[in-house]
């Protein structure tokens with residue numbers, strides 16, 4: 085019986101050992117996708133490359149001035165539109181990051197409130213002490229928790 089349990093544990097461990105790089109790899113690839121081009125960034129790049137080609141074709145005499153101006157105007161509009169999209173996208177990303185930071189501040193405030201409620205946040209310096217502390221670890225002031233009548 086013990087042998088079967090041991091074998092099962094071993095099998096579980098081996099499976100985990102095999103799957104771990106796969107799981108980590110998936111997370112790593114999620115992180116990598118941040119660096120990949122978004123659709124609008126790709127569009128911007130394509131437009132800018134097309135613009136460069138038009139400039140080159142005109143310079144080498146492949147395009148006459150009328151075609152050059154027409155193409156350049158068209159591609160410039162596309163490039164500009166893509167550029168605005170890229171800016172809007174990064175704006176959205178920044179907005180998301182700001183919201184996350186706001187969440188962090190909310191969590192900090194909640195922790196301070198909890199400390200004040202339990203009497204472990206120092207009233208003289210604001211240091212958040214561990215649960216059950218009677219004196220501030222930062223400034224040594226007596227904590228409100230210490231004034232409570234000890235149980236028993």
Ligand SMILES: [Zn+2]
Pocket residue numbers: 206207208209210211220221222223224225
């Ligand atoms: Zn203190």
